[in-house]
Amino acid sequence: MKRTEITDILKTPPIGTQVLVKGWVRAFRANRFISLNDGSCFNNLQCVVDFEKYDEAFLKKISFHSCVAITGKLVESQGAGQTVEIMVENIELLGACPPDQYPLQPKRMTMEYLREKAHFRMRTNTFSAVFRIRHAIAFAVHKYFNDRGYYYMNTPIITGSDAEGAGEMFQVTTLDIGNPPRTEEGEIDYKKDFFGKATNLTVSGQLQGEIAALALGKIYTFGPTFRAENSNTPRHLAEFWMIEPEVAFFDIFDNMDLAEDFVKYLINHILDNYPDDLAFLDNRIKQAEKNRKQELRRPMSLVEMLRFVVDNDFERITYTEAIRILQNSKPYKKGKFEFPVEWGKDLQSEHERYLVEKKFKKPVVVRDYPKAFKAFYMRENDGTEPGKETVAAMDILFPFIGEVIGGSQREERYDKLIERVKAQGIPEEELWWYLELRKFGGCPHAGFGLGFERMVQFITGISNIRDVIAFPRATGTAEF
Ligand code: 4AD
Numbered sequence: 001m002k003r004t005e006i007t008d009i010l011k012t013p014p015i016g017t018q019v020l021v022k023g024w025v026r027a028f029r030a031n032r033f034i035s036l037n038d039g040s041c042f043n044n045l046q047c048v049v050d051f052e053k054y055d056e057a058f059l060k061k062i063s064f065h066s067c068v069a070i071t072g073k074l075v076e077s078q079g080a081g082q083t084v085e086i087m088v089e090n091i092e093l094l095g096a097c098p099p100d101q102y103p104l105q106p107k108r109m110t111m112e113y114l115r116e117k118a119h120f121r122m123r124t125n126t127f128s129a130v131f132r133i134r135h136a137i138a139f140a141v142h143k144y145f146n147d148r149g150y151y152y153m154n155t156p157i158i159t160g161s162d163a164e165g166a167g168e169m170f171q172v173t174t175l176d177i178g179n180p181p182r183t184e185e186g187e188i189d190y191k192k193d194f195f196g197k198a199t200n201l202t203v204s205g206q207l208q209g210e211i212a213a214l215a216l217g218k219i220y221t222f223g224p225t226f227r228a229e230n231s232n233t234p235r236h237l238a239e240f241w242m243i244e245p246e247v248a249f250f251d252i253f254d255n256m257d258l259a260e261d262f263v264k265y266l267i268n269h270i271l272d273n274y275p276d277d278l279a280f281l282d283n284r285i286k287q288a289e290k291n292r293k294q295e296l297r298r299p300m301s302l303v304e305m306l307r308f309v310v311d312n313d314f315e316r317i318t319y320t321e322a323i324r325i326l327q328n329s330k331p332y333k334k335g336k337f338e339f340p341v342e343w344g345k346d347l348q349s350e351h352e353r354y355l356v357e358k359k360f361k362k363p364v365v366v367r368d369y370p371k372a373f374k375a376f377y378m379r380e381n382d383g384t385e386p387g388k389e390t391v392a393a394m395d396i397l398f399p400f401i402g403e404v405i406g407g408s409q410r411e412e413r414y415d416k417l418i419e420r421v422k423a424q425g426i427p428e429e430e431l432w433w434y435l436e437l438r439k440f441g442g443c444p445h446a447g448f449g450l451g452f453e454r455m456v457q458f459i460t461g462i463s464n465i466r467d468v469i470a471f472p473r474a475t476g477t478a479e480f
């Protein structure tokens with residue numbers, strides 16, 4: 001007999017027919033009711049066992065997370081809680097899961113504990129819901145851009161440049177690091193390295209994405225990026241996925257419109273297609289919130305918060321306005337901010353959260369940041385005062401997670417760009433091709449990067465970013 005997936009059985013139940021299902025046991029109550037899950041959907045299928053037909057030793061093996069194949073007749077359920085169930089005629093044990101040795105238990109386990117058991121954690125309700133939603137968001141990313149005539153580009157993972165100029169790169173080399181070849185001056189001789197030059201894992205696909213945009217018009221990348229920033233926070237990974245659209249002839253305002261429409265589309269896609277997983281995650285948060293102090297509780301449920309984002313226009317302000325608002329805020333006046341609020345200093349997470357959660361109570365887009373602390377490729381705004389130069393950069397800030405998107409209009413003027421490259425001490429020979437884009441057939445263009453895991457985090461309400469990627473890489477963590 002051919003196996004049927006549980007999602008299909010629950011969607012259009014073939015009542016009265018024989019079915020074969022395979023999956024993992026979520027619970028086995030009273031030696032009679034098996035809740036079976038095969039990952040195809042959130043819900044379990046109830047399988048009713050006539051325990052007199054089996055010996056006890058066998059039934060003992062039908063334990064939490066053991067893997068079984070079950071055949072039987074599908075009938076309308078007599079009990080509450082499910083509409084259909086299988087009257088079991090045969091059980092085959094495909095993989096036993098001895099409870100005395102298995103590290104997971106059918107009870108609440110902490111996320112930290114489950115992170116250490118990443119090879120089993122996807123079998124839990126929480127993680128299977130997260131990973132189904134993660135898949136669905138990735139799918140929606142491709143659908144969104146494909147439907148609008150964007151081309152998907154694969155940019156290189158190994159590069160010779162530092163796109164963000166922040167120096168947070170993982171080096172890639174085949175040299176013997178204990179005894180590397182040296183030049184006459186005693187420097188490491190990268191000419192002898194695999195690529196004949198020093199290389200690293202990419203921090204962003206943007207620079208190559210710009211090449212494509214200046215030929216195909218509208219493109220996007222969606223790939224892994226790597227940052228060796230030593231930030232042990234619930235929002236940072238060393239290996240994360242980024243979506244980077246890049247569009248010829250776009251200015252910073254077109255860019256903001258695209259970004260807002262795009263993130264709303266992703267959230268709507270999940271609201272429309274994954275109600276069961278969302279309802280479970282929502283309830284999970286509500287339970288956890290009960291143990292928190294009143295003032296730390298979320299002002300709304302997960303689904304309400306997602307609706308709140310899709311139903312409201314994002315607030316758009318300049319960096320200069322943001323500083324003024326912060327300086328007039330209660331926490332600033334009462335000395336509650338840890339970091340200084342001063343024109344020329346970058347906004348910190350506490351400032352971003354104030355703007356989003358307290359002041360505007362909706363996503364906020366901040367633009368026109370000081371040139372001094374932003375990447376070299378961002379377009380300098382015209383007509384600013386000396387010492388107060390800004391660039392056409394924008395960040396989208398969300399409740400709870402802060403920055404989800406960073407983007408900008410790119411500096412398309414060769415002279416201005418070369419000036420920035422020199423001022424920031426970036427080796428021109430690494431970027432010769434990028435600079436030539438400004439000399440030959442260049443045009444105004446813009447783009448942004450969406451941190452994929454930050455988006456998954458927001459939509460699932462999971463508090464630590466390490467729990468929305470299957471096998472997290474972060475400072476001190478590269479297991480599995
Ligand atoms: O703001 P970032 O650094 O922008 C860029 O890399 C540009 N090249 C994007 C572009 O214009 N094409 O990073 C973009 C987004 C951030 O807003 C954040 O959501 C996410 O990537 N991000 C991280 N996510 C997880 N862990 C990290 N360490 C992250 N660093 C950035």
Ligand code: MG
Pocket residue numbers: 395403405406
């Ligand atoms: Mg950024």
